[in-house]
Amino acid sequence: MSDTSFVRTEMLAEQDPPPTSVGVIGWLRANLFPNWWNAILTVLCLAAIWYVLSGLLGWTLRSVWTAGSLSECREVMIETWGSTHGHACWGVINDRWLQLLFGFYPPELYYRPILALLLLIAALAPVLFADKVSPRLLYVTAAYPFLMPWLMWGGSIWTPVGVAAGFVVAYLVGRALRGAVAGLVLGILSAIIWWMVWFGFPVQTEVLAAGLGEGLAAISPDTAPFLLETVESRKFGGFMLSVMIGVVAIGCSLPLGILLALGRQSNMLIVKAICVGFIEFIRGVPLITLLFVASTLLNIFLPPGTNFDIILRVMIMVTLFAAAYMAEVIRGGLAGLPTGQYEGADSLGLNYWQAQRLIIMPQALKISIPGIVSTFIGIFKDTTLVSIIALLDPLGLSNSIRADTDWNGIYWELFAFIALLFFIACFGMSRYSMYLERKLKTEND
Amino acid sequence: MATMTDPPRESFRLSMLIYDTRYRSLTIQVIALFAFMLLVAWIISNTVQNLASLGKEVEFGFFSEPASYDINQRLLDYTSRDTHLRASFMGLLNTLVVAVLGCITATIIGVLVGVARLSRNWLIARIMTVYVEMFRNVPVLLWIVFAMAILIESLPSPRAFRGENATQSLILNDSVAITNRGVYVPEALFSRSLGDVRLFGESSLRFDVSLDLVAIIAVLAASFFVFRRIRIWAERVQNETGNRPTTWHFQVAVLVVPTFILLAALGFHLGKPELKGFNFAGGTHLRNSLIALWIALSLYTAAFIAEIVRGGILAISKGQTEAAGSLGLRPNRIMSLVILPQALRVIIPPLISNYLNLTKNSSLAIAVGYLDITGTLGGITLNQTGRELECLLLLMLIYLCISLTISVFMNIYNKRVALVER
Numbered sequence: 001m002s003d004t005s006f007v008r009t010e011m012l013a014e015q016d017p018p019p020t021s022v023g024v025i026g027w028l029r030a031n032l033f034p035n036w037w038n039a040i041l042t043v044l045c046l047a048a049i050w051y052v053l054s055g056l057l058g059w060t061l062r063s064v065w066t067a068g069s070l071s072e073c074r075e076v077m078i079e080t081w082g083s084t085h086g087h088a089c090w091g092v093i094n095d096r097w098l099q100l101l102f103g104f105y106p107p108e109l110y111y112r113p114i115l116a117l118l119l120l121i122a123a124l125a126p127v128l129f130a131d132k133v134s135p136r137l138l139y140v141t142a143a144y145p146f147l148m149p150w151l152m153w154g155g156s157i158w159t160p161v162g163v164a165a166g167f168v169v170a171y172l173v174g175r176a177l178r179g180a181v182a183g184l185v186l187g188i189l190s191a192i193i194w195w196m197v198w199f200g201f202p203v204q205t206e207v208l209a210a211g212l213g214e215g216l217a218a219i220s221p222d223t224a225p226f227l228l229e230t231v232e233s234r235k236f237g238g239f240m241l242s243v244m245i246g247v248v249a250i251g252c253s254l255p256l257g258i259l260l261a262l263g264r265q266s267n268m269l270i271v272k273a274i275c276v277g278f279i280e281f282i283r284g285v286p287l288i289t290l291l292f293v294a295s296t297l298l299n300i301f302l303p304p305g306t307n308f309d310i311i312l313r314v315m316i317m318v319t320l321f322a323a324a325y326m327a328e329v330i331r332g333g334l335a336g337l338p339t340g341q342y343e344g345a346d347s348l349g350l351n352y353w354q355a356q357r358l359i360i361m362p363q364a365l366k367i368s369i370p371g372i373v374s375t376f377i378g379i380f381k382d383t384t385l386v387s388i389i390a391l392l393d394p395l396g397l398s399n400s401i402r403a404d405t406d407w408n409g410i411y412w413e414l415f416a417f418i419a420l421l422f423f424i425a426c427f428g429m430s431r432y433s434m435y436l437e438r439k440l441k442t443e444n445d
Numbered sequence: 446m447a448t449m450t451d452p453p454r455e456s457f458r459l460s461m462l463i464y465d466t467r468y469r470s471l472t473i474q475v476i477a478l479f480a481f482m483l484l485v486a487w488i489i490s491n492t493v494q495n496l497a498s499l500g501k502e503v504e505f506g507f508f509s510e511p512a513s514y515d516i517n518q519r520l521l522d523y524t525s526r527d528t529h530l531r532a533s534f535m536g537l538l539n540t541l542v543v544a545v546l547g548c549i550t551a552t553i554i555g556v557l558v559g560v561a562r563l564s565r566n567w568l569i570a571r572i573m574t575v576y577v578e579m580f581r582n583v584p585v586l587l588w589i590v591f592a593m594a595i596l597i598e599s600l601p602s603p604r605a606f607r608g609e610n611a612t613q614s615l616i617l618n619d620s621v622a623i624t625n626r627g628v629y630v631p632e633a634l635f636s637r638s639l640g641d642v643r644l645f646g647e648s649s650l651r652f653d654v655s656l657d658l659v660a661i662i663a664v665l666a667a668s669f670f671v672f673r674r675i676r677i678w679a680e681r682v683q684n685e686t687g688n689r690p691t692t693w694h695f696q697v698a699v700l701v702v703p704t705f706i707l708l709a710a711l712g713f714h715l716g717k718p719e720l721k722g723f724n725f726a727g728g729t730h731l732r733n734s735l736i737a738l739w740i741a742l743s744l745y746t747a748a749f750i751a752e753i754v755r756g757g758i759l760a761i762s763k764g765q766t767e768a769a770g771s772l773g774l775r776p777n778r779i780m781s782l783v784i785l786p787q788a789l790r791v792i793i794p795p796l797i798s799n800y801l802n803l804t805k806n807s808s809l810a811i812a813v814g815y816l817d818i819t820g821t822l823g824g825i826t827l828n829q830t831g832r833e834l835e836c837l838l839l840l841m842l843i844y845l846c847i848s849l850t851i852s853v854f855m856n857i858y859n860k861r862v863a864l865v866e867r
Contacts, residue, residue, distance in 0.1 A: 274481055286844060381584040423582045
């Protein structure tokens with residue numbers, strides 16, 4: 001009787017995993033060819049990608065860059081490749097890219113929109129990247145709303161300075177009467193008086209309205225220094241116009257949206273009813289009808305003789321539109337907060353505005369960042385709608401470029417260029433929102 | 446000796462309206478109401494003055510005047526001699542047509558893409574991500590004009606279908622022609638038709654209802670009712686005896702047979718498009734404007750729906766699947782009884798708000814010349830009659846009604862599926 005049992009006393013060394021389950025092959029097997037069904041799909045996808053990319057890359061790269069017209073482009077294509085099919089004519093972008101960016105803004109003044117854009121970046125930096133940029137740049141942010149119209153429309157520096165000084169006056173008066181509700185009222189009143197004195201006009205709504213728009217230069221003292229050449233609104237266009245409308249709408253809609261959301265949440269019946277009515281009305285109609293209102297109806301609603309700038313009217317309408325959507329997003333954030341937060345704020349003895357500013361809003365806004373940014377993206381994309389009321393945004397310009405006999409019949413190159421610009425801007429915004437979400441993520445949630 | 450427990454009653458002072466929290470909200474509301482009414486009064490008085498100086502007055506009589514413009518894509522009969530009201534009605538129907546078509550296709554594409562983005566297959570997930578980012582980050586108006594340009598520029602003209610050596614031919618058993626003037630699809634014809642019933646007489650809202658269609662719908666509804674009854678009966682039998690009777694062949698027969706008998710009785714056949722002269726005749730002509738708008742809106746909205754579906758599926762924790770499995774449910778029952786009801790609660794509200802967005806975005810039809818309600822009432826009618834105020838207010842009111850109707854349905858659904866919190 002032999003003892004055949006065997007007990008291993010030493011551990012075996014770890015073996016390497018089989019070579020087919022690690023490295024490139026392992027990844028391919030796990031992610032592309034896990035079973036026959038997925039393998040077929042993968043091969044089909046690869047074929048589709050090859051088909052699309054070969055066509056698209058060939059079209060993009062084997063292209064004509066220098067040509068003054070479509071017919072010239074086609075001649076070059078015939079000479080080089082023997083056919084006009086499957087080759088892009090980037091000559092149109094080469095020829096008209098400045099127009100697509102700036103519209104009909106006078107070329108010798110291009111430095112002004114460029115400067116405005118650089119200042120915009122400087123003004124946004126301390127807001128977007130608060131932990132990486134010097135907080136002193138916030139002064140640029142504060143000055144930007146007054147500098148931008150001056151740079152874009154031109155006129156005297158004293159107009160924006162006067163408008164800004166009005167806000168300073170209001171702030172100082174409000175501060176002097178600190179804690180009193182009357183301070184708010186008196187502050188606003190003193191600002192209005194300041195503006196009346198500064199511009200030396202009796203209160204006439206049409207003048208005030210004109211003062212906001214293209215009349216910036218017309219109503220300011222001619223003797224002032226820093227007089228920039230006036231540029232009329234109808235010369236604005238291209239991507240510059242989209243960015244302007246987008247930035248104004250985005251900048252103004254956030255505070256307005258917060259107020260509307262608070263109004264909708266409040267327990268004051270009348271305030272709530274007004275806010276709900278406004279939000280539901282704006283959200284119930286398409287933006288294009290509001291733009292029609294801006295282009296045809298707004299002048300009828302304002303005092304007789306008022307005729308202010310179409311771009312300003314569009315900005316107002318897009319802002320109101322954005323504010324209603326923003327209000328709903330922020331309301332979602334407010335609703336997402338546990339009631340304990342409100343009660344906690346109350347138990348600390350904070351009043352309504354203190355509680356909102358210190359406890360509620362920081363959390364509610366943090367919850368709603370994805371929604372807020374997707375509203376921003378939506379608004380920026382919606383600025384293309386102004387082409388329907390004959391403003392020359394990139395899409396409107398693409399039509400007018402096509403109306404030129406030189407470039408009659410050119411589509412894809414223009415669309416690709418415009419789409420690329422919008423894609424970069426919108427994709428950048430959505431990536432930023434992801435970055436912000438990661439940055440603000442705390443342990444507790 | 447009496448001790449005073451109550452503080453002395455303060456007499457009312459005016460400043461208490463601001464500083465006393467008991468009265469402050471009242472003060473603010475009264476001020477808000479006054480400000481709001483002042484604003485409204487100001488706007489109305491401005492409008493009245495402006496209209497008076499323009500020599501206009503608010504009246505809707507222009508609706509009964511002849512529209513004298515043509516609407517080439519329409520559902521009902523319409524000629525340019527019809528009234529503006531009829532034209533607007535056609536426009537409204539066109540809006541609804543493109544909205545409904547768009548919602549259906551956007552949902553189908555969106556769900557497929559949303560599921561595919563979660564695929565184990567790396568390549569498919571990446572392709573779907575590219576699709577979603579591409580459509581979400583480029584304006585819908587650009588997609589619409591782009592789709593229109595593709596249809597006009599890259600499709601063959603009807604001439605290519607003609608002659609002995611035609612370069613193009615009809616697809617799907619010679620029944621569908623895709624040309625740069627639009628798509629021609631077969632139409633349903635009935636040789637023993639029951640005829641039409643005209644609702645609302647000869648007024649601008651006249652509406653021809655095909656009795657054939659009514660009959661088909663009635664039969665389908667009846668079949669569906671019987672179908673449901675069979676299932677309920679089977680369930681009762683199962684509850685009583687434990688054995689479920691086999692019913693699927695009855696159910697299929699109930700659904701299919703009556704409809705086929707009816708179609709045969711009505712003499713159903715397809716009217717195929719045929720090349721006559723320089724263009725196609727017969728069949729239903731879907732114009733490029735409709736197709737472009739439909740494709741662009743569907744693909745654009747589908748990208749948003751895909752993200753919603755993906756989020757909804759990801760929102761259900763894996764523990765739910767595992768718990769259901771430990772109860773002994775089979776995978777398809779897990780999906781239909783556990784995962785879907787919970788995922789739908791997350792998916793449906795944003796889905797409906799996307800339907801709403803699609804409906805509102807359909808107003809961009811004006812960019813490709815599809816005459817929807819914005820193109821008729823807010824476009825040509827407005828320009829011809831010069832009645833901006835009436836046309837635009839009415840246009841907004843119509844969109845508001847559509848939106849509010851959809852919102853009401855959404856709220857009803859939300860109430861039904863809301864979690865009951867304790």
